[in-house]
Amino acid sequence: MMRFGQMYRGLRLLVCSALLLAVVAVPGWGQAKRSHLPADMDARLRLYLQKELGPSHDKSLRYTAALVDRGDAPKEEVVVYVSGAFGTVCGSGGCTLLVFKPHGSSFQKIGFVLTMWPPVRALQTESKGLRDMSVGQCCLAGKGWEDSIRFNGHRYEKYSRGNQDVEVPAGTAGDVLISKDDEGRPVFGDR
Secondary structure (H helix, E strand, C coil), X not given: CXXXXXXXXXXXXXXXXXXXXXXXXCCCCCCCXXXXXXXXXXXXXXXXXXXXHCCCCCCCCEEEEEECCCCCCCCCCEEEEEXXXXXXXXXXXXXXXXXXXXXXXXXXXXXXXXEEEEEEEEEEEEECCEEEEEEEEECCCCCEEEEEEEECCCCEEECEECCEECECCCCCCEXXXXXXXXXXXXXXXXX
């Protein structure tokens, strides 16, 4: 007879495998077309994240950041995907996405998505002057999709109609900012 611990490990392996398969199987979740942060901005962002995430004993926390290209306009939005151990910044639905606007020598948070998976894409459409974005979502049935996040004039939030998130139609044009293959950099500890 199988023990509960063995069944739990087997179920956990099955769920993780299904999530990985779903993320890999979604079309367009490939290489990123992005603008990396300048070194000085990246250093300021890392310090900001250390303060924002608080003292942590979790050395597994990593971040991947990109600037949103707005054509002729200045690149002002910084998109940051934070990943780590389950129960820190990640849950069963994925990890955390933050969107910042540089504010002097610091940053102002203008977006937060608690659970999502890469890729993060900047779409060709805009809301209130800033580009719409899409974030990866997944379920246990093995079907991955992208949800839309839009700027409402004050912050980015998941776009929904009623209680339903709005799925981005397959084939929607956009630039990959953060890909599923990005390893990220440590938030705490040595680089």
